Amino acid sequence: MIIPVILAGGTGTRLWPLSRKAYPKQFTELVGEESLFQATAQRLSGPEFEAPTILTNSDFRFIAAEQLDDIGVAPGSIMIEPTGRNTAPAILAAxxxxxxxxxxxxxxxPSDHVVVNQHAFLAAIKAGEKSASEGKLVTFGIRPVRAETGYGYLGLAKPLEGFTPEPVELRSFIEKPQIDVAETMLASGRHLWNSGIFMFRVDAIIDAFEKLSPALLMPCRAAVAMAKEDLCFTRLGPDAWARCEDISIDYAVMEAAESLTVIPLDCGWSDLGSWKSVMTDSPSDRDGNVLSANTTALNCSDTQLRSVDTNIELVGIGLEGITAIATRDAVLVARTEDSEQVKEALQALKEKEAPQADEFDRCYRPWGYYETLSLSARFQVKRIMVKPGAALSLQSHVHRAEHWVVVKGSANVTVDESITLMTENQSVYIPLGAIHRLENPGKVDLHLIEVQTGSYLGEDDLIRYEDVYARIEEHVA
Structure with a gap:
């Protein structure tokens, strides 16, 4: 049997503004009706696979668990990385x-890739399992269909005669190339795209780390040994984890490994690593335009328009080679060829302390979400949604009072010693310093409007007393 290890801790900032640190691309419905993470989990489910091991971080743990539950996939474990340390420590910990x-x-x-042909994917996995069972370290190389500068490449010992999922000899790993180099490699027939998908026996990969990156082994082993169970999650030991080097599996092991083999993979794969790649791998109209709902293109060609808010209609007129992405709080407009520069734009936003760099105006929590409708110096208006059976923590605030108005569903509201059942159009005042809690006892989503007033309205103005989600140390509601 094969144990899937799904890496779901990345921030996916190259697809800003749709993907941000607070809610990255693997959890969004970028293509289709499922998130990329859900599609990955389903792709790695079935009789060939055991329950998956998920690697993610603390901010995403409830999102990952909820999305798995929504598709009926039960994980073997969800391991929480205390801090991001790249792929090598994560894989070694698994x-x-x-x-x-x-x-x-x-x-x-990775949890954020697209695979169109599941049959071809499984055929390659079966071939890889045979090599891995023999002690080989296996990587999967994607059939290149264009001179792509956004991917790393795998150099083969000789050109492929066919493209069947059979082991071939790997000669080199090649970083993302310039366009002329990419064109030469494409023409040679001796190079594949590096998919970032790997396969190996447990003892083989641990032995490879012992030989090639021994400094990682001790802190990573200690982090696993000191792991603590937290609800349905496994938290790796933070002190030991902090001593792990921040390094990819390619640099730590694969590039120097001797027992390495490659399985060619032709399955309609994409890592959707930039808006350019999203456009390339999306259906287009006869003019080469890639359009989402709530968009209109007039006299446009080779243009990508995407609006992710049903209240925003995005219109393009006379555009050529342009990508425009609209969310409720941010808009990206760029030449599609320049979409890799999103990282530079994000750095500029961070320097000016724009919250849109990392955060959405809708913030997800294990109990539901809230979104800011209006914010000023001494007041803030939020819309809050609480899922059926869910509850916010028992808490108080030092600097603000709150007024809640139920607009849909029902709520159990605790204010100090009083517990009240509220329904639509009823309201309650939460005085500054009062110990309070909001619960949804019903079978439908609870929606309410919250008006905050006070001298400080930050999310860290929070004293938590009880929490069903074990977040006592976190400054989130």
Missing amino acids: ALAHEDTPDAVLLVA
């Missing part, structure tokens, strides 16, 4: 967590 089954085969996959 292997060490399965050290009691040394001959188990791990399939490591």
Whole structure:
């Protein structure tokens, strides 16, 4: 059996403003009706696979658990990385967590890729399993269909005669190339795109780390040994984890490994790593335009328009080679060829302390979400949604009072010693310093409007006393 290891801790900022640090691309419905994370979990489910091990961070743990539950996939474990340390420590931690089954085969996959042909994907996985079971470290190379500068490449010992999922010899790893180099490699027939998907036995990858990156082994092993169970999550030991080097699996192991083999993979793959790649891998109209709902293109060609808010209609007139992405609080307009420069734009936003760099105006919590409708110096208006059966923590505030108005559903409201059941059009005042809680006892989503007033309205103005989600140390509602 194969144990999937799904890496879901990335921030996906190259697809800003749709993907941000607070809610990155793997959890969004970028293509289709499922998130990329859900599509990955489903792709790695079935009789060939055991329950997946998920690697993510603390901010995304409830999102990951909820999205898995929505599609009926039960994880083997959800491991929480205390801080981002790149792929090598994450993969090593997953292997060490399965050290009691040394001959188990791990399939490591990012959570934000697209695979169109599931049959071809599974055929390649089957071929990879055979090599991995023999002790090889296996990587998967994607059939290149264009001279792509946004991907790394795998150099082969000789050109492929066909494109069947059979092991081939790997000669080199190549970083993202310039366009002329990419064109030469495409013409040679001796290069594949580096998919970032790997397969190996537990004992083989641990042995590779011992030989090639021994400095990672001790802190990573300690982090696994000191892991603590937290609800349905496994939190790796933070002090030991902080001593792990921030390094990718390619640099730490793969580029220097001797027992490495490549399985060619032709399955309609994309990592959707930029708006350019999203456009390239999306259906277009006869003029080459890629359009979402709530958009209109007049006399446009080779243009991408996407509006993710049903209240915003995005119109393009006379555009050529342009990408325009509209969310409720930010708009990106760029030449599609320049979409890789989103990282530079984000840095500029951070320097001017624009909240849109990392945050959405809708903030997700394990109990639901809230979104800011209006914000000023001494007041803030929010819309709050609480899922059926969910509850905010029992809390108080030092600097603000609150007024709640139920607009849909029902709410149990605790204010100090009083507990009141409220329904639509009823309201309650929460005085500054009062200990309070909001719960949804019903079977439909609870929606209410919250008006905050006070000298400080930050999310860290919070004293938490009880929390069903074990977030006592976190400054979130």
